Amino acid sequence: MIDPSEPPHVQIARQQRIIDALIRRANRQHEVGETAYSAFQSAIALQGEVWAKTRDLERAASELEEVRHERERTRRNLSDALSAMEGGFALFTAGTLEVCNDLFRSLLPDLRERLVPGLRIEDYFDALSKSGHLVSSDGRMQTSLTRARHGPVGASVLSVVIELTGDRWFQINLQRTSDENVVILQTEITAIVRQNRSERESLIDRQAHYLQAALENMSSGICTFSSAGEVILHNTRFRDLLGLPFTLLQKGTRLGAILEFIRANALIRDADGMDFAQWEDRIARQGRIRRRMRHAGGRVLDLFAHRLPDGGFLVDVKDVTLESRATEMLEKRVDERTAELTRANRRLTAQSEAQAQVEEELRLAKERAEAAVSSKTRFLAAASHDLLQPVNAAKLLISTLVQRAEDTSLATLVERLDGSFASIEEILHALLDISRLDSTDGALTPADVSLGAIMRGVIEDQAPLAAKRGVQLDIVPSSVWVRSDQRYLMRSVQNLVVNALQYTEPGGRVLVGCRNRGTDRVVLEVWDTGMGISARDQKRIFDEFARAENVPFASGMGLGLSIVERTCRHMGHKVRVRSKPGVGSVFSIEMRTVPGRRTEPDDSDAPALRPEALGEDMDVIALLVENDPDVLFATTELLEGWGASVLPAASTEAALTHVADMGMAPDIIVADFQLDGDDTGVAAIEAVRAATGVRVPAIMVTADRSESLLRQGVETGFAILTKPVQPARLRPLIDWKVRWQAPDAAAAPDPADADKSRP
Template identity: 75%
Template structure:
C-alpha cells in the first residue's frame, strides 16, 4: 500500500493516515452493530492491525533517524575533506552552491560574504568579475560559463587563468560530475607563473647573445632598429662597411644621428644619399627597400631593408664591389656583342624579308594551285551529270540495238561499240573518284560496312566478265564488319578484281577472301595472271603507271591509284606480293568493328526476270536522248512506258490514265530546280499510293542514299547497268506491292 521508494517522512505520514482511518472505521462499526460478539471480533482484529502498523511506524522512524545521522556525518566528512585540500573547491547542484571550503570562500575577500550555500553559479561569476581584487582573466567569464553548462559529464569543460592583486595567479577548472552537478577547482599557480617569467627573461637574454654572435659571423653588415628608429643590435661588419666610428654606433643611437654623420662626412655620393634619405617612407609604402650605394672609398654596397614584426626594421649591407666591377665589364662586353648582333640582325632581317617575299609568292602559288584543284573538283562534280547523261543514253541505245541486231553482221560492231563506251565509263569514273579523293572537302564518309555484302556484289557483277574470258572467279564468304567508306571500299575491291581478271589468261583463276587477325581483317585478291616485277611493284599505285609486261591498251593505270588513295584516307594498309609468270596477291588490311553484326538483307533472293515486263513504268527524265533510249529499252522488255520531262508532265500523265503506275524511274536533277524526289512525292500524293520508285542519277553523295532510305526509293548510278536495272524493277513490282497512304518505309 505504501511505495518503499518514497522518502521516510512521506511513508510515516501515510501510515499514520491509514491507522487513523482504521480506528474511525472500528468505532463506526461498533456503534452500528447490534451484536456484542461481532463488535468484540472487530475490536480484536483492529487492535492487531494497530499493533502491526505501530511496529512499522517505530521501525520507519528508526531508519529515518539513521539516514539523517548518516547524511549529517557525510556532510561533515565532505566539509573536512574540502578543508584539507590545498586549493579552493566548491560543489554546485542544480546551479546552486551546496558546499565549499574556506579557501574558495575567501579567495576574493571583498565577495567572501556573498559566497554562501544557495548562491547561484551566475551570481558567483558576476561577483568575481566585479571584484576589485581581480586584475585580469585570459577569457570572458560569461561566455565560458555558457559553454560549461552544455559540456559532457565526467570531463573538464572549462579552464581559464585569472590574475589577482599582488601578482597572484590562479587556474579555475570547471568539471561536470553529473547532469546537474558542477565542481569548481581553484588552483594557485603563482610560483609556476613567476618561474616561467624568469626563465623567459633568461632565455631572451641568452637568445640575444646567440643572435649577437650569429651577427658577428655573418659576411654582410647587419643592424636592427626599433620602431622608434634606435639601434638594437649590430655587428662589426655593419660599422666597418659604412665607415662609422665605434662611439657613434651603440645601442640606442637613432637613425637620424647615423644619417647626419654620413652626410656631414661625405661618406657616400650625394645622389645615393638623397635616395636613402626617405627610405623609411618607402619601406612603409612598399614593404621592402633595396638600394646600391657608392662609398667615398670606392666600395660599392648593396643595402637591403626589411620590416620586423614589432614595427622595427633590419638593415643588411653587403660589399658587392667585385660583383659590380664584373657586371660593368660584362655589360661592356654585352654592349660590344649587342652591336655585333645588331649588325648580324640587320643582315638576317634582310634575308628574312627576302625569304618572306619568296614564301608569300609560294603561298599565293599554293592558294592558286589549291583553288585550281578545288575548281577542277567542282567542275568535275558539276559536269559529271552532263558527262554521264550521253553515255547512259548511248549504252541504253546500244543495248537495244544489240538485241535487235543479234545474229546479224552488225552484232560484232555493236559489241565493240559497247566495249568502247564501257571503257569510257570506267575512265570517267576513275577520274571523278581521283578528283574527289584529292579534294579538301572530305569525300569519304566512314561507316560500319559488312565485307561479305561488298564482296558478293562485286562477284555478281564480274562473274559474267570472268566467264566470258574463261577465268574462274571464286569468293570465300566473310561476315566481318569494318569501319570504312562503303562506296569507295567497294570501288577498291572492284578495281582489284577487275585487274585480276584482266591480267589473267583463259583457264586461270581469281580468288577473293579474307584472313582474320587480332583486331583486324585482311581482304586478299589472288590471281594466276602475268605477275608484277619487284621494280614495278614500287610504282604501280601511282597515276597512269602500268607494269612493263602488260599488253598495250589494257588500261590507263588509274584503278590501283584509287585503291591507294582510299586506303590512305581511311587508314587501311594496302600491299602487293607478286611473281612474274606465277600471279599476284593484292591485300587491304582494315580494323574490325568488335561486336557488330550487320542485319540480314531485307530483300529476298531476286527471281529471274520474266520474259515480258507487263508493267506500267513512268519515266521522269529531262534529257531527251536519255528519255528516248530508256523508253526504247523498257518497251523492248515489254513494258508500257509513260515518258515525262518534269514533275508536272508526270502528274498530268497520271491524271490522264486515272491510276497509279506500277513503278517510277526518275532522274534526280531536272530542269528549273525540279528534282526526282519532288516527282516521286507528288505522284504518291496524287495517287494516294506509295508507288515503288528507283532514282537513276549521277549523284553519288551519301546524303541522297540516306534520303532514299527515309522516303523509300532505291538509287542506281549512271550509266545504269542493265543487268541490275531489270532485276530491280522486277523485284520491286513483284515483291513490293504498292502500299496505301501511310508513313514512308525504307525501300532497298
C-alpha cells in the same frame, strides 16, 4: 519505536521519554486500581520494565561515549595530518570553513584572525584579493569559484598562481570533493619560479650570444634600433661597410648621430640628396626604406630599413659593388646588342618586305592554281555527261550487236569489240573518279551504307565475268551498316573484286565477306587464290599506274587500287593487303560501324527474279525519254531486241504526245535526267503520271551522282542507273519493276525502297 540507525544521544533521549510515559501510566493505574494486589503487580511489572530500559540506557550511554572518544581521536589524527602537510589545506562545507591547518592561516598574516570555522568561502577569496601581502594574481578566482559550486565532483576547477611580497610564489588549487565540500590547497612554488627565471635568463643570454655570433658571420651589415631610434645590436660588418668609428657605434647611439657623422665626413657621395633627416619619419610611416649609395671608398652599397613589430627597425647594408659593375657591363652590352639588333631588324624588314612580295605572288599563283583546279572540276562535272553520253550509246549498241551477232561468224569479232570497249569504259571511269577525288570541292558524301547491299550489287555485276573466267565467286552475307560514301565504296569493292577475278586462274576462288573488329568496327575482306603479290610490290600497288612485276602485260593501267586508296583516305577507312606469291591475296577495308543498324531493309524483301525470265521476250510498253539521238536509237534497239514495244521521245512534251496518242499509261518509263533546256527526266515522269493518273514505274538513267538526286528518287519514286548503263542490270530492273511494282500490284513495295541503294 527506537531506530538503531539514529545517533546514540537521539536514542537515549527517546528512551527517556518512553520511561517517563510508562511511570505516569503506572501512577494512574495505581490510583484507579480496585485492589492493592493489582497495584503491587503493576508496580512489579513496571519495575522490571524500568530495569530493562535502564540497562538499555546505560548500554547506549556507553556506546555514545565510545563514539565521542573515536570522534576526538579522528579529529586529533586529522589535525596532526594537516599539520604535517607541506602546504596549506582548508575544507569548506556548505560554503563555510570547516577546518584548516596552520600553514593555511600563516600564508597571509593579515588574514590569520579571520580564518576561523564558519568563514564563508566568498569572504575568504575577497579578503585574499585585498590582502596587503598579495602582489599579483591572474584575476580568475571569482569565476573559478562560481564554477566550483556547479562543477562535477572530483574536478579541479581552479589553479591560480599568486605572487606575494618577498618574491614568494604560491599556487592555489580549488577542488570539489562532494556535493557540499570544497577543498583549497596552497602549494609554495617559489623555488620552481626562481629556477625557471634563472634558466630563462641564462637561455636569453645564450641566445644573445648565438644571435651576436650569427650577426658577426653574416656578409651583410646588420644594426637594430629601438623605437626611440637608439642602437640595440649590430655586427662588425655594418661598421666596416659604412666606415664608422668604434666609439660612435655603441649601444644607445641614436640614428640621427650616425647619419650626421656620415654626412659631415662625406662617407656617402651625394649625401645631401639622401634625405637623412627624413629617414626615421619615413620608416615610421612607410615601414621600409631602400636606397643604393656610393661610398667614398668606391663601394656600392644597398641599404634596406624595415620596421620591427615592437616599433623599432632593422637596417641591413649589403656590398653590391660586383653586382653593380656586372649590371653596368650588362647594360653596356645590351646597348651594343640593341644597336646590332636594330641594324639586323632593318635588314630583316627589307627581307620581310621582299618575302611579303614573294608571298603575294605565291598567293596569286595559288589562287590561279585553285581556280584552274576548280575550273577543271567544273569542266569534269559538265563534261562527264557529254563524255558518258556517246559511251552509253556505244555500249548499248555493242550490247545489241552482241545479241544479233550470236551464232554468226561475227560473234568473236563483236566479243573482242565489247571487251576493248569495256577497257575504254573502265579507264574513263577511273580517270573521272581520280579527278573527282582530287578536286577541291569534295566528291564524297558520307551516309549510312549497307555492306550487304554493296556486296550483293558487286557480286551480281561481276558474276558474268567470274563465269566467263571459270572462277568461283562467293559472298558471305552481312547485315552491317557503315558510314561511307555509297557510290565510291561500291566502286572500291568492285575494283578489288575485278582485280581478284582478273589475276585468279580458272578453277580458283574469290570470296567476299566481313569480319567484326571489336564492338564498333568491321573489316570487309576480298580473298582470292590468285598469283599473289611480292612484299616489295605491296608497298606501291596503291600508286597510280603501278602494277606488280608478275602481272602479265596489257592487264590494266593500274588505276583501280589508286581509287580504292584515295576513297579510303578521304573517308577515314584503313585499306590493307596481305599476300603471298603463288598462294593468293587478301585485300581489306576497315570501317566504323553505325550503332543500332544491323538489318537489311533495301532488297531483302524484294521477290527474286526467275532466271528463265531473262530469256523470255519482254512483253512491255516502254516510254523512253532521251534527248541524245544516238543514245535514244541505241536504247530503242536494245529494248526492242528484248521484245519490248518502245515509245521513243526526246522531251517531256513528246512523251505526253505518245501517251495521248496511245490513250493509256505505259508499263515502264526509262528517262534520261538531263534533257534539253530546263527539261528533266523527273519532270517527264511526273507529267506522265499526272496525265494518266497512274503511278507508272520509272527508271532514271543519268551521269549525275549527287545525293540530292538520290533523295529526289526516294521522294518521287524512281530507281536510278548511272551511265554508262549496263544491259545486264537494266533488263532485270525493268522486269522486276514491271512484274512486282506494277501500278495495280496489291502489295507492291515502294520502288524507292528497293532501288535507292543501287548505283
